Amino acid sequence: MIIRTIAAALLLWIAGFMAFALFLPQPAADGITTDGIVVMTGGRGRVERGLAMLADKRAKRLLISGADRRVKPHELAAQFKADRKLIDCCVDLGHESVDTRSNAEEAAGWIARNRYRSIRLVTSDWHMVRGRYDLEAMTPDDLTIVADAVPTEPGLVDLVREYNKYLLRRIAGLIGI
Template structure:
């Protein structure tokens, strides 16, 4: 019994470690389609660079609409526009920006955005968030928007070290935490899929 327990423990640790290495190495470092236009740009809050990047993309005409999900209740569009240059602000019509105040996590980001996407008949979108956050975001968004084309636009935060990441305590901790969140999201996805298939079978 103890032997089997030890074997299962070793297999679990090995699986966890290999998964962590896969996750860390799969974090996107570059934007694959930086100039491709979409119907909308979606920004998930959680870092100032995300918002300014989304606004900059809008000012360069890469989409007609911008939706920012997970905004603090006291923040207004003018507050966000003040974070970019005057030259970029002059190219943006504030009426093309919508703010979502309901989301407090990635799952809620996807739910809030899906409602906005359906309401505005969006077929293609560019998703802006941090590079380490992109895998989980794509998992959540693809479930709720299966018929919408999503172009990932990962941002590498200034204090994020993708090379030799295990030597940087801050980056190491961030990757570990995000990896565990991704595992949790994958678990929930599998549970929902299994439950749904089970209901279909019973019916």
């Protein structure tokens, strides 16, 4: 009985992992506009994608959640070759988060303060499922979240690690942690 239970759990994990790995979220469709953009830092291409969407007038403001405390707006503009005026007017640097869950907390506060009803969430394809799950848990049900995944080429170890983190977050959510 125990062996069958373990085998069934392992098969469920494998099936879930296969679906997770094979159906990574994609970039958002062209032309979609939202009130704001949230970039969860930590991977290549995320900030660039958020800034490009802001420059293309896909939203009014951009939050870069998890930005290093030492980063200044003029340095951000120089590093990403972005218009300094755009950075000064429309980019908020969030310095409070240290992980995905605190990224979501920081973003939820920013969304509430700005009274946004729709946001574009920018993060890596492999990170989008957990990032969106955490953000949805901390924001009103009527908030529209447009997933805008930055394509990557994650390795097997990265995918297994992220899938397990996602499963643990779901379990934590179910038991109220």
